[in-house]
Each structure stands twice: as structure tokens, then as C-alpha cells.
Amino acid sequence: MITLLDYGAGNVRSVRNAIKKLGYKIKDVRTPNDIKSANKLIFPGVGSFGSAISRLKRDGYLGPLKQYIEAGRPFLGICLGLQTLFQGSEESPDTEGLGIIKGVVKRFDDSNLSVPQIGWNGIRIKKPLSLFSDYNGEKLYFVHSYRALPEKGNMEWILSTTDYGGEFISGVQKGNVMAVQFHPEKSGEAGLKILGEFLKSNNINSEDRKKNYRPGEETKLAKRIIACLDVRANDQGDLVVTKGDQYDVREEGVVRNLGKPVDLARRYFEEGADEITFLNITGFRDFPLEDQPMIEVLRRTSENVFVPLTIGGGIREYTDSKGKHYSALDVASEYFRSGADKISIGSDAVYVVEEYLKRGRESGAASIETISRVYGNQAVVISIDPRRVYVKSPNDVKHNVIKTLYPGPDGEEYCWYQCTVKGGREGRDIDALTLARICEKLGAGEILLNCMDKDGTKSGYDLELTNLIRNSVGIPVIASSGAGNAEHFHDVFTQTKVEAALAAGIFHRKEVPISEVKEYLRKKKIEIRD
Numbered sequence: 001m002i003t004l005l006d007y008g009a010g011n012v013r014s015v016r017n018a019i020k021k022l023g024y025k026i027k028d029v030r031t032p033n034d035i036k037s038a039n040k041l042i043f044p045g046v047g048s049f050g051s052a053i054s055r056l057k058r059d060g061y062l063g064p065l066k067q068y069i070e071a072g073r074p075f076l077g078i079c080l081g082l083q084t085l086f087q088g089s090e091e092s093p094d095t096e097g098l099g100i101i102k103g104v105v106k107r108f109d110d111s112n113l114s115v116p117q118i119g120w121n122g123i124r125i126k127k128p129l130s131l132f133s134d135y136n137g138e139k140l141y142f143v144h145s146y147r148a149l150p151e152k153g154n155m156e157w158i159l160s161t162t163d164y165g166g167e168f169i170s171g172v173q174k175g176n177v178m179a180v181q182f183h184p185e186k187s188g189e190a191g192l193k194i195l196g197e198f199l200k201s202n203n204i205n206s207e208d209r210k211k212n213y214r215p216g217e218e219t220k221l222a223k224r225i226i227a228c229l230d231v232r233a234n235d236q237g238d239l240v241v242t243k244g245d246q247y248d249v250r251e252e253g254v255v256r257n258l259g260k261p262v263d264l265a266r267r268y269f270e271e272g273a274d275e276i277t278f279l280n281i282t283g284f285r286d287f288p289l290e291d292q293p294m295i296e297v298l299r300r301t302s303e304n305v306f307v308p309l310t311i312g313g314g315i316r317e318y319t320d321s322k323g324k325h326y327s328a329l330d331v332a333s334e335y336f337r338s339g340a341d342k343i344s345i346g347s348d349a350v351y352v353v354e355e356y357l358k359r360g361r362e363s364g365a366a367s368i369e370t371i372s373r374v375y376g377n378q379a380v381v382i383s384i385d386p387r388r389v390y391v392k393s394p395n396d397v398k399h400n401v402i403k404t405l406y407p408g409p410d411g412e413e414y415c416w417y418q419c420t421v422k423g424g425r426e427g428r429d430i431d432a433l434t435l436a437r438i439c440e441k442l443g444a445g446e447i448l449l450n451c452m453d454k455d456g457t458k459s460g461y462d463l464e465l466t467n468l469i470r471n472s473v474g475i476p477v478i479a480s481s482g483a484g485n486a487e488h489f490h491d492v493f494t495q496t497k498v499e500a501a502l503a504a505g506i507f508h509r510k511e512v513p514i515s516e517v518k519e520y521l522r523k524k525k526i527e528i529r530d
Helices: 014-019 032-036 049-058 060-072 154-155 188-200 260-271 294-303 328-337 346-357 367-375 432-442 464-470 484-494 514-523
Strands: 003-004 026-028 041-045 075-080 088-089 093-094 101-106 119-123 140-144 158-163 169-175 177-181 224-233 239-242 277-278 309-311 340-343 378-384 386-391 414-421 426-431 445-449 477-479 500-503
Touching: 003 014, 003 340, 014 026, 014 041, 014 188, 026 088, 049 088, 049 093, 060 140, 075 514, 101 154, 119 224, 119 309, 119 328, 154 169, 158 177, 224 260, 224 514, 239 367, 260 277, 260 294, 260 514, 277 294, 294 309, 294 328, 309 378, 328 340, 328 367, 328 386, 340 346, 346 367, 346 378, 346 414, 346 432, 367 378, 367 432, 367 500, 414 432, 426 432, 426 514, 432 445, 432 464, 445 464, 464 477, 464 484, 484 514
Parallel strands: 003 026, 003 041, 041 075, 075 177, 088 101, 224 277, 224 500, 277 309, 309 340, 340 378, 378 445, 445 477, 477 500
Antiparallel strands: 088 093, 119 140, 158 169, 169 177, 224 239, 386 414, 414 426
């Protein structure tokens, strides 16, 4: 029996599903005594450091958890579950950690890095342990803005390290107590093997299986290939994956049906997608939150798909047909509990920024702010849907203008990128660069950068737009819209600094398989996950 410490923040469903997939039963911590009586305890910490410690204190778990760990009983912490073992974190300077390990967790401080670190990186094993007996150098999934550094007082704890703007601690262990910064439950088969070693071993400190003990070379963050599924109800009311052409999803009057969302997501996981994004392009506004159709899609997908899942569309406050009101945080929380790792905010982000510009400051209550405050900025993606507006001179508009290599219909040499809402149907008086910068300031951790002009064209990503945004923000950017072949992925990774590239239609129709994209990038020496 595995005891799971779920304090109600973030996507713990994936950990639960991974444990079940590996054939073990789970007991949830309901009272402090459940921690004391546990045989093996897993703590998948998610969200912000201060929020996690506060919840542990509120529920009476903090003391028993510290006693359990200090007694050297079998323990596995994941992500924030590692960070809370330290004395504190820069994320919440006034909050004390468990203090098991010396040191303070600090934010990545290299200005050349995108923060958070989001994606697949390797680990450098520092000592032999059965936990890594089947590890063969695969990349594992990380998503974090803060990291623990090797210091004089914590060297005996270091199990593994990883490189991202310098070396940081990615695994700790002393006796039966261990924790990892990466997410094994989101790291595909490699992660499941690591988790399985903890679950099955009676002596997880055993050093009798040393075949994979090797210090290793510098680790590198991989470029991510993301499969995107636009999900909506067809005319018969069934949820289908569709794909628009310039955002028009109908063909001869009928919604394009490219498959069932759960089935396609599993196929992409098996084909090697590094992440999967669901974009809910049907409003479903009248449904009670617990009956939202995408909730069930996430729950079913997370049972067999062990890479990160993002859900977008409808992440905003609304009132259902029964008059019940939900905040954007309520909606996001339900999606996280149902299996999402990140939520994507589109139209609502535009409205939030418009309000910010009117006020001249944050409100403290906007969706981006409230969700990132509870779950961390790595959980909030901003989906930007801009279109080109050509002008003859930069002085013609108040917006951020670029000189383009692709003149407009009347020979205009300049353009700006107008943000749109409502699935691209309505333009707003705000440009993509302004939106991206303010959303980062409000707490967003990643940008999903679409381009209406490129959607469905298969002519390649808009590299001018991509460079404009990526060179102006400090958070990761996902390029989207326009991929038509493997070369387009290579172009966006070599001609811009984006961390990921997303595609939809070419994957759905099997015109360009994910395996073909990865093989091409591998031959071109682009760092990817195998």
C-alpha cells in the first residue's frame, strides 16, 4: 500500500494514475495519523513554496511529515516535494521549509535562460542507487523556476544533478528518504521505471545494482515537439478533434472530424510527443463545472498518457445555467485535479491586459494572477492569437511595429500584430508584444504563440513574429501555426530561440508523423528527446 500526500494543489491525478498503472494500491492522507502509519509515503508537491507549506500547516501535516522523514522512513518527494525539504525558498522568503537539508532554494538567475525551465533534461547520477538501476540516460520532464544548489552543507544528500545555466540538484537521498526535482509521472516510460523502483524495492538504499552508475556529461534541455488537439462538439453533439483553415473548422458545412480526443492523445504519447495540448474551442458555458465535457477527456487521457497535458479554452469566470458562479481559479483548479499540468488562457488574457492598461497596475484578482499565485507561474500558459496589420510607417500606429521581409498588399514594409479574441473572430486594439510582456509581469510562465495568417497554410512558422516575442520576454515560448514539414521545425529552432514547436493538422492526418520530425531534427543535431 502506497500512501499519497495530496494536499489539494495541482495535478496529483497523474501520480495516482502512474502508481495504479504500476500495479499498486493507494491510500490517501486524510489525517495526520495517516502519515504516521504509512509504510511508503509519496509527496508530489505542486504550486508555490509558500502555498504548499501553508496548506501542510493548516491541515496539521507539517509536524508529522517532518517526523516521518527524520525517522528515515521510505519517502519520495516530487518537484516541490524536494524543495520543501530545504530550509526555505526565495519564492516565499518568510516561510520556513522542513529544514531536513541545509540550504535555500533559489530562483534561476541567469538572464540568458528562460524561466521557468520547462521541458526534458537529463540527470547526472552522483551515487549508485537501485532507484536508477534501469535508467539509461533518458531525458526526464522538469518544470520549475526555483532550484537547490550543491553547497557544502548538503553534499551528502546529493543523488543527481542537472545543468540549466549551471549545475543544480535534481535528486536527493539519504537512507530511505529521497526526492527528485523532475516529474517521473510525466516522464514517459523512463519516469515510470524510476517510480516503479521506489514502489517495489524493500531496500531502496541498496547499492547492489550499479550497472548505470556513471557521472555523465553535461545535461542539455531538449526542444519540445507538442501535439495540439482542437476539441469541439460536432453537429451531433459528440466531442471530436478538428482543425481549422484560418480558424474555420467547417468543410462543406460540416465540422471536420479528425478523431476522438482521448484516442488521438494516446496515439501521440505512443508516437513520442513531448507534450499534448487540448484547446477547447466550444464554449460549454452553460454546463456546471463538474459536468464540463473536457473534464472527462482529461481524466481519461491521464490514465494512459504520461507526458504533460495542457488544457485551454474556457479558463475564465462564468455563471452556469443554474446561476452558479465560478471564478477562473475555480475552473483552473478543477482542470488541474482532473489531470491537467498547465492551463492556457486566451481571450481572457487580452481582457485582463486591457484592464491592466486602463488601471496602470495589477488588480491582484485577474485570472493570471490568482492561478499563478496558487499553482505557480509554470502552470499558466498564455495563448496569443495575432494577425498582421500592415502599415506604411511605424508612426502610423501606437503599437509595436516591425519592418517585415514580406510586404503587404500595397507594398507596405511595416506591420504590427493585432491580438484577437473569440477564436480569432474579433480584433482588439492591442499588439502581441504588449500582451506578452504584461502577461509575464502578471505571472504567466509560458507563451503559446499562434499566428492567424499562418494557420492551415503549411508554409512554415511566422519567424518574424516568433523572434519579436521570444527576444522580448524571459519566459519560454511555443511556436505555433504553419508547420507543413519537418524542415519547418528545424527552421524555427535554428532561426529563433523558442523552446518548443506545436503542430496539429499534419499530425492528425499523418502527413508528417512525429517520428519523422524527430528523426530529421536528430540528424540536424537539434537536441531532442528520443
